[in-house]
Amino acid sequence: MxxxxxxxxxxxxxHILQILRDKSMTxxxxxxxxxxxxxxxxxxxxLLKQAGLVLDExxxxxxxxSLHTTVVEDVIGWMFGIINKQEKRD
Amino acid sequence: MxxxxxxxxxxxxxHILQILRDKSMTxxxxxxxxxxxxxxxxxxxxLLKQAGLVLDExxxxxxxxSLHTTVVEDVIGWMFGIINKQEKRD
DNA sequence: TTCTTATTTAGATGTTTGGCTAAATATATA
DNA sequence: TATATATTTAGCCAAACATCTAAATAAGAA
Structure with missing residues (x-):
C-alpha cells in the first residue's frame, strides 16, 4: 500500500484517477x-499501475x-483505522 | 488537501499517525x-501539522x-469519490 | 542566574521525483 | 515492406525530500 x-x-x-472515474481511456x-x-x-x-490503482490493456x-478500485478500498480502510479510536487493532 | x-x-x-491514534504524546x-x-x-x-493531520499544544x-481527524475525513471523502462511479461530480 | 531537559531551526548531503527530448518498440495500413 | 500512429524507454536535469549533526530556543529546577 x-x-x-x-x-x-x-x-x-x-487527476488521472478522477478522469478515469468517468470512463476508461487510452x-x-x-x-x-x-x-x-x-x-x-x-x-x-x-506508477499508478505499479501501485495497483489502474489496469492497462x-x-x-x-x-x-481503467481504474482499479481494490487498492483504493484498502487505503480507505487504513484511513478509517486512523479515525476510529474505539476499534482495537489486531 | x-x-x-x-x-x-x-x-x-x-506510522506516527497510527501511534497517535491510541493516545496523544509528546x-x-x-x-x-x-x-x-x-x-x-x-x-x-x-509536515503533519502543516497538512492539518495533527495538532500540537x-x-x-x-x-x-494529537491526531486531528477532519482532514483525514476529507481525504476519505475524496477516495470515495473515486470509487463511486454512479455519483455525479459537481 | 545557571544548568538541565525538550524541542525546533539551520545548514549540509545523498536520494528520489517530475519534467523534458530523443530514440525505441508495437501495431496497423498502404 | 515501408510508413504512420500510439506508447514506452532511456538518459538527463533541476527541484523536492529525508536524513543527519550542530546550534538555537523554551521552560523548569537548582
Missing amino acids: NEAFKALADPTRR AGEIADHFNISKPSISHHLN RQGQSIIY | NEAFKALADPTRR AGEIADHFNISKPSISHHLN RQGQSIIY
Whole structure:
C-alpha cells in the first residue's frame, strides 16, 4: 500500500484517477487532458499501475487504462483505522 | 488537501499517525518509537501539522501532539469519490 | 542566574521525483 | 515492406525530500 500512498501524493496522478472515474481511456486521451508531455504522462500511468490503482490493456495500437478500485478500498480502510479510536487493532 | 496526501506518502509519518491514534504524546515519546533522530521526527511532525493531520499544544517543557481527524475525513471523502462511479461530480 | 531537559531551526548531503527530448518498440495500413 | 500512429524507454536535469549533526530556543529546577 506504500506505493499507492506515494502514487496518490502527486496532483497529476490524482487527476488521472478522477478522469478515469468517468470512463476508461487510452494513454493518448489521458495525455490530452494535461499540458505535460506524453512520456511524462506515460511515466505517471506506470506508477499508478505499479501501485495497483489502474489496469492497462492493449487494444490495437492503443493501450486503454481503467481504474482499479481494490487498492483504493484498502487505503480507505487504513484511513478509517486512523479515525476510529474505539476499534482495537489486531 | 494536497499537503495531506503528500504527508501521507511517507511511511514514518503514517506510522506516527497510527501511534497517535491510541493516545496523544509528546514529540520525545513519539521519537522513541523510531530509529530516526529527533530533529528528523520534529520535521515530520511539522509536515503533519502543516497538512492539518495533527495538532500540537505546549505543556510545560513538552509539546503534545494529537491526531486531528477532519482532514483525514476529507481525504476519505475524496477516495470515495473515486470509487463511486454512479455519483455525479459537481 | 545557571544548568538541565525538550524541542525546533539551520545548514549540509545523498536520494528520489517530475519534467523534458530523443530514440525505441508495437501495431496497423498502404 | 515501408510508413504512420500510439506508447514506452532511456538518459538527463533541476527541484523536492529525508536524513543527519550542530546550534538555537523554551521552560523548569537548582
